[in-house]
Amino acid sequence: MESQDQFNYLYDRYLANQATPDEADQLFGYIAEDKNNDRLKEMLGATWDQLQVAPGSYKITPVTIPDEAKAPVRKLIPWKWIAVAASILLIVGLGSYFIFFNRPAKQIEIAKTQAERFKNDVNPGGYKARLTLADGRTIVLDSVVAGELAKQGGTVVLNKDGQLVYDASALRQAQDGKEVLYNTLSTARGETYATVLADGSKVWLNSASSIKYPVAFVGGERKIEITGEAYFEVAKDASKKFIVVGNGITTEVLGTHFNVNTYTDENSINVTLLEGSVKVVKGSSSSLLVPGQQAQITDDIKVVSNVDREQVMAWKNGIFQFDNADVASVMRQISRWYNVDIIYEKPVTKKVSLLNVPRTVTMTNILKIMEMTGNVKFEIEGNNVTVIP
Amino acid sequence: MIKTNSQDYELLQQLIEGDAQAFKDIYELYQDKIFAFAYKLTKQKDVADDMVQEIFIKLWEKRDQVKVELNFGAYLKKMTQNHIFNYLKKTSLDRKLQQTLKQKLEALQNSNADELMEKELQKVYSEAIETLSPQKKLIYNLSRTGDLSYEEIATQLRISRNTVRNQMVDAIRTIREYVTRNTDIACLALAIAMHGK
Numbered sequence: 001m002e003s004q005d006q007f008n009y010l011y012d013r014y015l016a017n018q019a020t021p022d023e024a025d026q027l028f029g030y031i032a033e034d035k036n037n038d039r040l041k042e043m044l045g046a047t048w049d050q051l052q053v054a055p056g057s058y059k060i061t062p063v064t065i066p067d068e069a070k071a072p073v074r075k076l077i078p079w080k081w082i083a084v085a086a087s088i089l090l091i092v093g094l095g096s097y098f099i100f101f102n103r104p105a106k107q108i109e110i111a112k113t114q115a116e117r118f119k120n121d122v123n124p125g126g127y128k129a130r131l132t133l134a135d136g137r138t139i140v141l142d143s144v145v146a147g148e149l150a151k152q153g154g155t156v157v158l159n160k161d162g163q164l165v166y167d168a169s170a171l172r173q174a175q176d177g178k179e180v181l182y183n184t185l186s187t188a189r190g191e192t193y194a195t196v197l198a199d200g201s202k203v204w205l206n207s208a209s210s211i212k213y214p215v216a217f218v219g220g221e222r223k224i225e226i227t228g229e230a231y232f233e234v235a236k237d238a239s240k241k242f243i244v245v246g247n248g249i250t251t252e253v254l255g256t257h258f259n260v261n262t263y264t265d266e267n268s269i270n271v272t273l274l275e276g277s278v279k280v281v282k283g284s285s286s287s288l289l290v291p292g293q294q295a296q297i298t299d300d301i302k303v304v305s306n307v308d309r310e311q312v313m314a315w316k317n318g319i320f321q322f323d324n325a326d327v328a329s330v331m332r333q334i335s336r337w338y339n340v341d342i343i344y345e346k347p348v349t350k351k352v353s354l355l356n357v358p359r360t361v362t363m364t365n366i367l368k369i370m371e372m373t374g375n376v377k378f379e380i381e382g383n384n385v386t387v388i389p
Numbered sequence: 390m391i392k393t394n395s396q397d398y399e400l401l402q403q404l405i406e407g408d409a410q411a412f413k414d415i416y417e418l419y420q421d422k423i424f425a426f427a428y429k430l431t432k433q434k435d436v437a438d439d440m441v442q443e444i445f446i447k448l449w450e451k452r453d454q455v456k457v458e459l460n461f462g463a464y465l466k467k468m469t470q471n472h473i474f475n476y477l478k479k480t481s482l483d484r485k486l487q488q489t490l491k492q493k494l495e496a497l498q499n500s501n502a503d504e505l506m507e508k509e510l511q512k513v514y515s516e517a518i519e520t521l522s523p524q525k526k527l528i529y530n531l532s533r534t535g536d537l538s539y540e541e542i543a544t545q546l547r548i549s550r551n552t553v554r555n556q557m558v559d560a561i562r563t564i565r566e567y568v569t570r571n572t573d574i575a576c577l578a579l580a581i582a583m584h585g586k
Binding site for chain 2: 014015017018019021024025028029031032037040041044045047048051052053054055056057058059060061063346347
């Protein structure tokens with residue numbers, strides 16, 4: 001229809017600041033007519049849809065919410081909530097009247113004390129693990145069950161003091177050709193264990209981790225597979241390279257002390273060298289580390305020097321050590337050691353410190369220390385910890 | 390022994406707090422577009438500014454009618470459309486208002502400055518986007534250029550819709566600050582340049 005086209009045309013000219021005074025008059029003539037109302041609304045809608053604005057293009061006066069609109073809860077909440085508030089009122093007591101109805105929202109949050117937010121405590125983890133033998137049998141280990149556990153192909157497996165010891169002294173030298181038997185030691189959240197391998201190498205296993213290793217080291221190399229995190233003190237054996245494989249990377253050692261963190265929920269895979277020398281391999285990249293260095297592996301290998309050893313080794317030393325670390329990385333360790341799930345209301349960017357805090361304490365103690373910074377608050381309910389920024 | 394109904398208490402709290410936060414977010418996300426739209430239709434910055442105030446205050450007052458889950462974009466579009474519609478209708482019946490408008494229109498037609506400003510703004514705007522972190526930049530571009538909804542972006546990137554919204558709010562705030570800071574300088578340079586002619 002011609003008049004529709006004309007209306008459109010004038011509208012577009014107007015928008016583009018090209019309309020002459022006469023055209024503007026015409027446009028408003030159309031707008032004044034009620035029969036064009038729907039059409040106009042459509043055109044406005046299209047203009048809105050097509051509009052892309054660079055934020056900051058214009059200076060806009062900030063909107064201040066009028067005070068009466070910020071009025072006490074009562075004005076805005078339908079009947080259902082008033083009834084609820086009233087029942088809470090009855091239970092909590094008269095003093096609360098002022099908290100619910102007279103104070104702005106912020107103060108209600110403060111009113112919830114730590115005692116109210118921490119509904120229960122959580123016990124720390126302990127020495128416990130699962131051992132899967134070469135024949136598929138599974139044994140639950142804890143430091144309580146001592147003594148000889150099994151004999152596998154001439155190797156005696158002992159369990160004492162939270163350590164699994166592989167005694168291969170009775171094994172004869174002529175072992176080549178014999179089948180290599182593997183054992184897997186695994187921990188769930190809240191568990192930790194250590195083992196001494198047949199060559200005398202010591203391995204500490206963190207929570208939610210596992211190591212798969214040969215019962216006896218025959219052949220040209222000592223190959224270990226891990227998930228999660230483990231710390232190694234490798235016995236020297238120049239004839240057999242010690243290789244740790246985990247999450248797509250390989251760490252080769254001759255004799256040394258190092259920590260491998262392959263947890264999939266951390267930002268990178270980290271291999272930290274304390275003593276000796278290791279070579280870290282990912283795909284076609286490799287890096288040689290010297291003591292004090294840490295290889296951080298994501299898509300490639302990045303080597304960092306002078307890393308905080310205390311922090312890396314803290315778990316093995318039975319403590320929490322975080323020096324101005326972000327809350328999320330602390331909570332990941334808390335989650336593994338206390339076997340709890342962490343919930344975030346909003347992203348948290350604050351930092352906290354936990355210096356030399358024993359892992360043997362119950363969880364509320366850890367959280368209380370973190371709350372003292374004023375940067376974060378927590379709620380505990382059963383196995384769930386909610387982080388409130 | 391009556392136990393405190395902590396669940397209801399929490400919901401109550403969320404209603405109060407959630408709304409204030411949601412309001413701030415919506416404000417961050419939409420103030421520029423609402424202003425630009427109003428200005429484009431009324432040709433007057435002060436009128437546009439007033440409208441932004443009116444719309445957001447009305448939104449706050451009616452907030453108990455709006456759930457946090459709703460598509461705020463659509464709701465705000467409707468509110469803004471109605472406001473502008475009413476303004477245009479009023480103007481069409483008022484000679485004096487029409488006079489003012491025509492004058493503004495003429496002033497806009499005769500000035501070159503706006504066009505140059507437009508170019509300068511585009512440049513600064515692009516720079517601002519480059520300062521964003523990779524994730525924010527991606528989310529912002531998917532939303533603005535790709536025209537994806539927050540839900541769609543969340544699915545694409547395997548993050549929550551809330552994260553998308555929070556990142557958008559941050560991104561827009563960052564861009565706005567950058568643009569404001571740098572266009573003041575651009576304005577000055579422009580003024581000097583024009584003066585020199």
